[in-house]
Amino acid sequence: MSETSIPTATAEATETVTLANGLTCDLPADSPLAKLWKSQRTWVGPSAKERLAILRKATSVAIVGASPNPARSSYFVGTYLKQSSPYRVYFVNPNATEILGQPAYPDLQSLPEVPDIVDVFRRASDIPSVMDDAIAVGAPTVWVQLGIWNEEAARYGESQGLTVVMDRCIKVEHARFHGGLHLMGFDTGVISSKRQAR
């Protein structure tokens, strides 16, 4: 009840769209073309219940593309996960040495354990390579952050056995089920006669 979250979006939200000529390109997620393509999405990720199950099962989260800049969304997510969730949180950024008082790791291979969730703050076009990195270390779930969309990468990840969540904020989703969104007056969609998960 006491610690809850503010929802965040990614600062550099991009979407990979396939053009009529077959080429793909990254567009700002708020551009009219990207919005048009949003209505043409076909990939459907895990349901609310399945997302809750992913979050409940996990004990560790690696944030790929974590930033040491306090104004960035990844910093908000890192702060929230460290302080308001039970997860062991790791930061991956080859250009940083320390984030939120913890060492920043250059890649997933360097982490002291295999993370249950790889949470990604990277451009849409970088998602396939992050999927490959996750598969290489044996991480079961890749969680692509709010505002980032790459259907091809999602399907690829799933074909390789990964659980994929996309265009969702892990902080918002955790807060939805653990009281944070509720506390700020947002509709969590949670209707339950059981005590709130802690």
Next chain:
Amino acid sequence: MADRDYGFRTRALHAGNVPDSATGARALPIYQSSAFVFDDAQDAAARFALQKYGNIYSRLANPTVASFEERIASLEGGLGAVATASGLSAQFITFASLVGAGDHVVASSNLYGGSITQLDVTLRRFGVETTFVASDQADDYAAAIIPGRTKVLFAETIANPSGDIADLEALADVARAHQIPFIVDSTIATPYLCRPIEWGADVVTHSATKFLGGHGTTLGGVVVESGRFDWSNHNFPLFEETVPHYGGLTWYGNFGEYAFLTRLRAEQLRDIGPSLAPHSAFLLAQGVETLPYRMQAHVDNARAVAEWLEQDARVETVRWAGLPSHRHFDRAAKYTPAGPSSVFSFDVRGGREVGEKLIENVQLASHLANIGDAKTLIIHPASTTHAQLTEQQLADSGIGPGLVRLSVGIEDVDDIIYDLDQALSAATA
């Protein structure tokens, strides 16, 4: 949690009220506390920087108030809600978040009198100009928009006391074409009768004092947002500018679709301060539990009373859009299929004198300046709620000297009709 889409009645009872994690209390606990302790310095810093949300101070957020907020957001089909001390403060913080000196508002001329003065007196003094549109046609609203200066389009779902119904879908189209939010006050409709977000509205405001609370005990307001408006469309640069007092974040960049409501809480409630009290939130949330049943009873009674009045020779006109004689009968059928609420007016033959006598002779209906109580209420707007408006504003609002406003309650409908009948007899004797 289940993936089921629970129904309106279920959500009226349960949304926002998962049993308390600390105590297991099934009813909504009243957290009557001004402030909340921090775990440690790091926790305090993160909460103040909005890096994580926790309770800080009840002006910004309170667990009891949050339950009411989530319940209304759920019933309106919105992303979330921010509750306020009154309906007018819900409107004020909404305007304060979106307009500043030099900006322009396009609003219906049919608004509640207090809303008109908020725009025409206080906000005008702050340099915000409002054009009141005396028309029910969306094209006339479009014509009043000043590109670049107009920041919001504002109307009421059901106007009071004219009984007019806003053409929500057409007005939403106008607002969308100009990339400005369509704000709808839906106090009289409540989400049981109409959910403006489903017709394209971006922000919905309520005076919860009325039907939502439903018992005439408690002042409150609420702002609901759809989460669909693009606050990064450059018409609202404040959403994209760096915010120094929150560590250099940008509202849109950091919060995306949650930007409007997060800012409304963290900036407007912080700086203006019209928070809903926890005890009030409890009473309002309790009222909302029976909203579906009360509203159905209200519209059923309103229909019977309106039909009875319309066939009575002592009555000139009845302005309830559920009657085929009302100019917005078709709109009411479209936007409020269960019935256009129970607040409406009628003109008695004999004008002002007969109207006042009627009000003096009622024995069951209460003569007071409120609407949306479970009890039947009656008033003479020209001498009370709308007394501060000019003759022209009165005419624009559709108020004649003999006009009597009813807020039909949920008593036995035969008793309501009996009371009006005997009062009309006394007034015309």
